[in-house]
Structures are given as structure tokens and as C-alpha cells.
Amino acid sequence: MPNFRKYNYSQDAMIVVNFEDQLQPGTFEFTLHRLIDGHIDLSPFYDKYSNDQGGRAAYDPAILLKIILFAYAKGITSSREIQWQCENSIIFKALSCDAVPHFSSIASFVSGYPDAIESVFEQVLLVCDQ
Template identity: 30%
Template structure:
């Protein structure tokens, strides 16, 4: 699948930039025990890439995670449902604002 995505594709930029962001605040939102959650970095990458493509619907993002090679690659072939995506987005609202600030500074 990796060979199917161009080296200069925006999905690779999102992947690299998010991997290099400081996401310590996200770790505070997760409990040490209980069922393992989808990785916050993966969820954030998917949401940022969706927003870059003017997609804000959790249901549309869920469908793209099953059909679009860019989203499948970015999510590492994981398939969170729309409820999980929405819960994540609501849980990290404030942190997402900080991430967007970091993202703008990195891209500038």
C-alpha cells in the first residue's frame, strides 16, 4: 500500500508533521487501565487530513477509512467507527486547538 501513495502526497506531510508534534496533553486524557483505545496520534492524523479535505462528518470519515487508500494508510488499516471518531474529537477539543497552532508554526 505504501508504494501506491506518492512521496510528495499531502497525506505523507500530515503523517510526518503529526509524528513530530508534542502531544503530551493527549496522554493525560487516557486512563492507564481498561480497554485499549485507538492511538491518539492515528486519530489526530485522520481528523487533520479529513479537515484538510473539507470533510467534517464523522460518518464520512468512517467510510473513507474503509474505502480511500490515503485514509487506510494513515490509519494503519484500523477502522474506528463514527461514534469513536466523534468521541475522540469531543474529548480533545482544547488540545486540537493547540495542535493546530503547532501545525501552523511548523508549516510556516
């Protein structure tokens, strides 16, 4: 009988991952990451935050925008599914720096900032025209 190496799918493994290395040049996620970090003014999102004197730290709008826009581009519109992707997909983990926003935080962000999100799209069009 052949002698094969044993394997076990239920084992845990610790893997070192550099999130920025997962965002490869030439991909949509790389472009989205660079665009939001380097070219988009996110100040329209800051007005509603009032936790500078105390309270729990909020998710950075850049992180939320990256995962939401990436999800929407992939046809994922459910906030629960976006949360699941942040828990399980390496690209979502890379875009969010391993943050896993609760689905209610994702939904609140989308519904709470329609004008600010619209301004992101307007800025993207301006960047693309340059």
C-alpha cells in the first residue's frame, strides 16, 4: 500500500500576512486602496463624528469606503455578507487592515452618509479626468 503524507483539514495554522502585499498593482483593489488613501478628500464624512473628547473609537471612513466599494463592485450589497467577507476573505482583510466592522456599522455608514459618498464618486471622476 502506498505511503502518503498525513493531512488534517481541521488543524489551525498561524500565517504571517502583510496586508499591503495582498493588494497587487494592476488590480481593482490596489487602485481603490491607492485612490481613497491618496486622492480622495474624506472630510465630508468627519462632520457627524463627535467622539474626539471621548467614547469609542470609530472605524475610519477610508476603511469603510474601501470594503463597501469593493464589495459593491463584486455584486455584494448585503452588509452581513460584507462583514462575513471581512472575516474570511484575504482581500477584504487587506483593505480593512483586518478590521471586521459589524454589519450594523456598515449599514449605518451607507445610509448615514449619502451626500459624502456621492462626493467620493464626484472626486473619482475628477481624478480620472486628469
